[in-house]
Amino acid sequence: MRFPCMNIIHLPALLSLLIAGGLSAGCVDSGQRDGKDNAERTASPVDSEKASFYVDTLYTGLENPWGMTWLPDGRLLVTERAGEILVFKNDQYTGKKLKDVPATYQNGQGGLLDIQLHPDYADNGWIYVTYAKPENGGGRTVLARFQLNSDQITNLEVLYRTDPVTSSGAHFGSRIIFDAHGYVYFSTGERGTGENAQNLTNDMGKIHRLHDDGRIPQDNPFASHPNAKHSIWSYGHRNVQGLVYDGVNDVIYATEHGPRGGDELNVVEKGRNYGWPVITYGINYDGSIISDLTQKSGMEQPIHYWVPSIGPCGLLFYTGDRYPGWEHNLFVGALAGMHVARIEVSNNNEYRHGEKLLPDIGRVRQVGQSPDGYIYLLTEGPGLLLKLIPAKR
Numbered sequence: 439m440r441f442p443c444m445n446i447i448h449l450p451a452l453l454s455l456l457i458a459g460g461l462s463a464g465c466v467d468s469g470q471r472d473g474k475d476n477a478e479r480t481a482s483p484v485d486s487e488k489a490s491f492y493v494d495t496l497y498t499g500l501e502n503p504w505g506m507t508w509l510p511d512g513r514l515l516v517t518e519r520a521g522e523i524l525v526f527k528n529d530q531y532t533g534k535k536l537k538d539v540p541a542t543y544q545n546g547q548g549g550l551l552d553i554q555l556h557p558d559y560a561d562n563g564w565i566y567v568t569y570a571k572p573e574n575g576g577g578r579t580v581l582a583r584f585q586l587n588s589d590q591i592t593n594l595e596v597l598y599r600t601d602p603v604t605s606s607g608a609h610f611g612s613r614i615i616f617d618a619h620g621y622v623y624f625s626t627g628e629r630g631t632g633e634n635a636q637n638l639t640n641d642m643g644k645i646h647r648l649h650d651d652g653r654i655p656q657d658n659p660f661a662s663h664p665n666a667k668h669s670i671w672s673y674g675h676r677n678v679q680g681l682v683y684d685g686v687n688d689v690i691y692a693t694e695h696g697p698r699g700g701d702e703l704n705v706v707e708k709g710r711n712y713g714w715p716v717i718t719y720g721i722n723y724d725g726s727i728i729s730d731l732t733q734k735s736g737m738e739q740p741i742h743y744w745v746p747s748i749g750p751c752g753l754l755f756y757t758g759d760r761y762p763g764w765e766h767n768l769f770v771g772a773l774a775g776m777h778v779a780r781i782e783v784s785n786n787n788e789y790r791h792g793e794k795l796l797p798d799i800g801r802v803r804q805v806g807q808s809p810d811g812y813i814y815l816l817t818e819g820p821g822l823l824l825k826l827i828p829a830k831r
């Protein structure tokens with residue numbers, strides 16, 4: 439089922455129609471499209487500071503998409519927080535979902551979260567996921583990996599279980615990245631208890647670093663600390679939902695949901711304390727003060743923070759050449775801000791310039807780059823898969 443009248447339509451009009459519900463419901467029912475050329479495209483290109491581009495709406499039937507990753511055979515896997523992994527190919531939904539996705543703890547922000555391929559996937563077939571795992575009436579964020587036999591999940595291994603289990607529905611993280619040195623990293627939120635982030639004896643409000651099979655690297659910063667969690671790479675984080683590895687400069691960037699006015703972009707380094715909740719630029723959403731301190735010795739400063747808050751989520755370090763002037767820029771999906779922030783950073787990782795792209799596009803959960811260099815977006819409310827198509831200017 440398709441909507442011929444929708445082939446060319448202005449983006450805000452498209453979104454308002456989708457939000458109105460009728461067309462969205464129709465596409466949910468149809469489950470798939472009948473051709474790449476049938477994607478709805480903005481009638482005129484979006485002209486930004488450097489690049490012009492159209493926005494193709496590839497799929498409208500998502501609910502709370504979280505992560506995406508491309509397989510070498512061209513399939514695109516998209517996670518839904520509710521516990522599904524949808525299979526796309528050639529920019530269309532195939533109508534298939536992976537079978538035997540592990541059970542997830544569905545509470546608030548908990549559920550199935552990020553997905554990433556191992557850098558050597560072509561050789562080993564490992565796909566990594568983070569999710570809230572149900573246990574003892576509560577949940578905990580875990581890192582796991584599996585392989586695929588067609589659409590069937592096989593050989594599921596839970597590599598790391600974060601402690602403690604709680605029944606809070608807040609702040610599970612999570613994102614997964616690999617660096618160029620064989621390590622995997624994943625983020626956790628502090629589960630709504632700020633003190634967790636400063637406490638090295640639990641896993642909450644941290645970024646963790648592991649070997650790809652889940653073993654603890656001996657050179658982790660707290661690996662010889664008697665009481666600390668040995669997987670901790672950095673701490674003092676509130677809720678990191680954007681994490682990316684810049685392989686050009688060998689740097690990790692993270693976006694972090696702060697309190698009101700305290701959303702942050704950080705450069706993540708070994709053993710560093712990022713301050714939450716001791717230092718923050720934000721205040722509570724009810725207006726009360728969290729801390730009088732915005733900086734303190736021994737605690738890191740963000741390279742950027744957002745006032746007002748934008749709800750920074752997925753993060754991309756763009757390495758393609760499809761869009762003039764965007765190479766090696768960061769792209770941040772904004773949930774509350776409902777846009778994509780394009781950020782230029784210097785070679786020594788300083789914030790240089792920001793541009794707000796696609797205002798009112800919807801709550802942007804993740805920004806991804808396909809192997810052939812296109813930027814894709816996942817939004818929620820409405821749940822869309824979008825693709826930015828370069829235009830001449």
Ligand SMILES: [Ca+2]
Binds near residue numbers: 702718738
């Ligand atoms: Ca901070």
